[in-house]
Structures are given as structure tokens and as C-alpha cells.
Amino acid sequence: MSVDITLYGYTTSPYVRKVSCYLYYKELPFKFVGVSPVEPEKTIAFSGGTQVPVLKIGEEWRRDSSKVGVWLDELFPAKPLLSQNDKDRQKITAIDDWVSDQFIPGMIFRSAIEAEMNDAFKKRAWRLADIVSSGAKMPDHIKEAWPEILKNAGFIKDLVAHLDMNEPFQVMQMRLIGELAQHLGNGPFLGGYDAPSMADLAVYGQMMFMYQVGLTDVLPLGEHPTLRPWLENVSTHLPRNPWCVDEAFITNPWPFD
Ligand SMILES: N[C@@H](CCC(=O)N[C@@H](CS)C(=O)NCC(=O)O)C(=O)O
Incomplete structure (x- = not known):
């Protein structure tokens, strides 16, 4: 499956770093879009909130690093972040x-x-x-x-x-x-x-x-x-x-x- 993946955040956030590590570990190419913590609406208004990380895959997006990990495994099961068991x-x-x-x-x-x-x-x-x-x-x-x-x-x-x-x-x-x-x-x-x-x-x-x-x-x-x-x-x-x-x-x- 080839689909655009975009990570929105600031890398000083530990939770954003979690997600960039997930993506690199799974060898999924992605684009990083920096979010300004003082003007988050400029980049992540679509999420209706101010919290990062936000991960967008195609037209869908998720917030919360742990939920993002679960979602990534559902879409891209190779190199699982969680177990099937x-x-x-x-x-x-x-x-x-x-x-x-x-x-x-x-x-x-x-x-x-x-x-x-x-x-x-x-x-x-x-x-x-x-x-x-x-x-x-x-x-x-x-x-x-x-x-x-x-x-x-x-x-x-x-x-x-x-x-x-x-x-x-x-x-x-x-x-x-x-x-x-x-x-x-x-x-x-x-x-x-x-x-x-x-x-x-x-x-x-x-x-x-x-x-x-x-x-x-x-x-x-x-x-x-x-x-x-x-x-x-x-x-x-x-x-x-x-x-x-x-x-x-x-x-x-x-x-x-
Ligand atoms: N449980 C969330 C925590 C995310 C979080 O707290 N992000 C902070 C940055 S470290 C944030 O966006 N704070 C600004 C805000 O919530 O408006 C996750 O795992 O992604």
C-alpha cells in the first residue's frame, strides 16, 4: 500500500518522538510537518485541537502516540509494535x-x-x-x-x-x-x-x-x-x-x- 503519511508535531515533545521512532522502526516513509506550539492552528486546525503528535495517513488522522501505534499496526502489520497475541x-x-x-x-x-x-x-x-x-x-x-x-x-x-x-x-x-x-x-x-x-x-x-x-x-x-x-x-x-x-x-x- 502506498499512501502519504505525515507526522505533525514538534520534536521536543516526547510523544512526537515516540511516533517518529515507530515510523522509522516500521520503515514507513513519512513527511514531518513542524507545528508551532504557540500557533498550532496554522498546521493542525484539521484535528480540531492543539495537541501533538497528530499522524495523518491518506485522509485519516489520529492523535495520541499510543493509539497511533495501534493504528499503525492495523494498517501496516509488518514489524509489529504490539503483539498479535x-x-x-x-x-x-x-x-x-x-x-x-x-x-x-x-x-x-x-x-x-x-x-x-x-x-x-x-x-x-x-x-x-x-x-x-x-x-x-x-x-x-x-x-x-x-x-x-x-x-x-x-x-x-x-x-x-x-x-x-x-x-x-x-x-x-x-x-x-x-x-x-x-x-x-x-x-x-x-x-x-x-x-x-x-x-x-x-x-x-x-x-x-x-x-x-x-x-x-x-x-x-x-x-x-x-x-x-x-x-x-x-x-x-x-x-x-x-x-x-x-x-x-x-x-x-x-x-x-
Ligand atoms: N497522551 C498524549 C500526550 C500528548 C501531549 O501531551 N502532547 C503535548 C506536547 S508534549 C501537547 O501537545 N501539548 C499542547 C496541548 O495539549 O495543547 C500522547 O501520547 O500523544
Whole structure:
């Protein structure tokens, strides 16, 4: 089946990265259309909302990264993101839900809320603004204000609202990494499967992006005895830059050479 596939979003969104990894993993050619978070209606008015990612295939579209994964498997069953078998499907879905509801908010969005408004935070925020703007140009005054915008974004507050903020941030991060290692078990992929699923790609998209575009100096999980080899394993199923950003943004060396 040859049909136009378009991913709408900004690649600084963890959920958009999930979907770009799904598409690359399944080797489905697609076009990326950058969405401006301040003027989403310019590109995704057809969806009737402001949330990304939105994936359009032919004339149909879906929102929500996990639902998009299910839809992709229905249309393009090769290299499944989920299993055909009910029990395995439930297990993969449960891990993917944990990634979307716990791991991503806890590891990524909570850092925007907790971080001090210092030079390091501002530098990271401005880098994120540059990446967003490379996909859908934002005015300079908006880019300049990105640190404050991130700190006050209602959708980020909503994404962390269900987390237990009484658990200190670092304790939460260590717990989430421990839970990820438990999901991996003896591997080679999450849940103990022989091939990557949507759950693996969902986490990979977070750790690798942050490092590759220079938001962190070292690869998160890069010292972990089982999670580092797992990241390397997942990387062999994807191109080195599945992030829908120009190569110029990839500033850190490939970590697995
Ligand atoms: N559950 C959704 C979450 C998507 C989401 O929260 N997207 C954020 C960007 S990270 C967004 O579009 N926020 C702006 C808005 O909702 O208007 C998914 O998995 O796709």
C-alpha cells in the first residue's frame, strides 16, 4: 500500500518522538510537518485541537502516540509494535502506559517544573526553543521567553498533576530507572521480548534525543549495566537521527562507537 503519511508535531515533545521512532522502526516513509506550539492552528486546525503528535495517513488522522501505534499496526502489520497475541499485547500496552504516564512525566516534565531558573536551565530551554523553531518558526521574543513559558506551560502542569510530588525528584528518578530495569529483566527487549515493541521505542526516544541534541552532556542510563546495552540494541533498529531535526542539531558524538 502506498499512501502519504505525515507526522505533525514538534520534536521536543516526547510523544512526537515516540511516533517518529515507530515510523522509522516500521520503515514507513513519512513527511514531518513542524507545528508551532504557540500557533498550532496554522498546521493542525484539521484535528480540531492543539495537541501533538497528530499522524495523518491518506485522509485519516489520529492523535495520541499510543493509539497511533495501534493504528499503525492495523494498517501496516509488518514489524509489529504490539503483539498479535492478547496476553503479550496487554503486557506491552501496560509497559507503554507506564512509559507515557509515569516515566515521561517523571523523568522529563517534572525536571521543567523542579529545575531552578538558573543559567543551565535557561540554556536548555533556549536550545529547545531553537529546535522547535527549526520546524515551525517562532518569533524571537517568544524564543527568548521560552524558559518562563516552559515553567508556566499549563499542559506540562497537567502532565505531572498525577505524580506524587511528595516523593523527592531524585528518588523518583532512581525509582523509575529501577522499574525500567525490571521491565527489561533479562531482555533483550522490554517485557523479555526478542524484538523491540512500542514500549522500547517510547523510552529510547527520550534518553537518546536529550543526549544527541546536547541537552545532556552524558547519555542518560549510559552507565547502567543492563540499560546501556539495551539502548545500544534498540539503536540498531533505527537510523541514528530519527528525531526529525536537521543533522546540525546533533552535537554529541554517537555513544556506541
Ligand atoms: N497522551 C498524549 C500526550 C500528548 C501531549 O501531551 N502532547 C503535548 C506536547 S508534549 C501537547 O501537545 N501539548 C499542547 C496541548 O495539549 O495543547 C500522547 O501520547 O500523544
